[in-house]
Amino acid sequence: MTHLYPAIQPYRCDRIETGDGHTLHVEQSGNENGYPVLFIHGGPGGGLTPIYRSLFNPDIFRIISFDQRGCGQSTPFASTENNTTHHLLSDIDAIRKFANVKKWIVCGGSWGATLALLNAISKPKTVSGLVLRGTFLARDEDYDWYMGKNGAAAQMFPEHYAHFVEVAGNPGTTKALTEQYYQLLTSGNELEKTRATKAWSLWEHQIASLHANVNEQDISQHLHVATSLALLECHYVKHRCFIDDNYILNNIHKISHIPGTIVHGRYDMVCKLNASHALSEVWKNGQLLVVPEAGHCLSETKIAEAVCHANDAMIKFIQEEK
Structure with a gap:
């Protein structure tokens, strides 16, 4: 039976200096010794909300997340200076090193899915699995x-x-x-x-x-x-x-070995279902899960439950592969 987990409070919050004028708010929750998973919020500029922690089993996962540059509790607020996709990808890798993680599952929705894919393409050896929601491919x-x-x-x-x-x-x-x-x-x-x-x-x-x-x-x-x-x-x-048109699909071969689940609402008006379908067509290990009677938002129960179920299935698959 699909469900959501309690959105427990973080056991640790840190402030990480980027070295170019930004300070990132980073949260960790769940099992400190659990399997690491990075959650990447959407937007750009959306910031973290507590619901993301309900997507992961807190007994199994070490849940890591952060407010991206310019939003949430990261500072300076609403700053576009030194705020590009390249900067955000550098931040993700810096957080991974700060948390002493060699390999993690990466889960992201909407713009967070874009970053999750770009991160995996640039650092494939650091990603054990991808769980995406409402994928945005940043094509024209x-x-x-x-x-x-x-x-x-x-x-x-x-x-x-x-x-x-x-x-x-x-x-x-x-x-x-x-x-x-x-x-x-x-x-x-x-x-x-x-x-x-x-x-x-x-x-x-x-x-x-x-x-x-x-x-x-x-x-x-x-x-x-x-x-x-x-x-x-x-x-x-x-x-x-800050990327070329069709960059993700043109480089998807770099993550062909990484397992992934792509959750998308049938009636998503923000990010087209065609994007997730096109992604699944060229990513041999990317499985598309279409959620009927659902739109784009993680706040929609059916979307959140589908992502939660995908995370449960992903960790089970990874543990069995070991």
């Missing part, structure tokens, strides 16, 4: 799905999309929309910046869950989180996540 078509006027999200949520683009002056392309939002989010006009922050975050939340029920007042009550999410997400979209 993936940005258009999420933000483009002809993308699925815009077509399924036209009234919400109309407000999203109206705040930015109704630019006609995904690139132009991103550029305009970036100008607003980095503006010296605080009213302008706040309006753009709310609109960007509201758009994502309105389309992220199958039964989303969120409004601008809800975003206003969590403006701190919305600030890092909007600015950093826009920063990464503007720079195409």
Whole structure:
């Protein structure tokens, strides 16, 4: 029977200096002597929430996670300086060395899945297994799905999309929309910046869950989180996540030996199911698990339970392989 585990409190929290102006908040929970697993949160700019600790059996796993640069409890907050995909991948390896881990399972959702794949491609000998959720491949078509006027999200949520683009002056392309939002989010006009922050975050939340029920007042009550999410997400979209189009699929052969499970909601409007399907087609050890009647968010019970079950199955497989 699929279930979620209690979200127990971390037994250790650390502050790690990156050496280039950032300080990372790192958490460890579960069994200090258990099998190491790294959880990578989404966004970019989302930060950690307690639900991630419920995805892992605390008696078996040593659960390690961190707030990425510019968000959560890492500092400086909402900073785009020295904040690129390369920097985040360097942070992951620095955390692995700090935690004295040679090899770990890596679990990530959405943007966290992107980083999990990129980390495995760059450091395959450090990864024993991958558990991914709502994979984002950072292809041009993936940005258009999420933000483009002809993308699925815009077509399924036209009234919400109309407000999203109206705040930015109704630019006609995904690139132009991103550029305009970036100008607003980095503006010296605080009213302008706040309006753009709310609109960007509201758009994502309105389309992220199958039964989303969120409004601008809800975003206003969590403006701190919305600030890092909007600015950093826009920063990464503007720079195409600092990787070439189709980079992940073109390099997937480097992790062909690594076992993986790819969880994806059937009605995900943030990250297209096609991405996870395409990934499973070229990754011979990557098994796709489509969750019916589910969208994108980890907060959806069916998604969370599927990821939890995948983690249980992954550790069982690894232990049996030994």
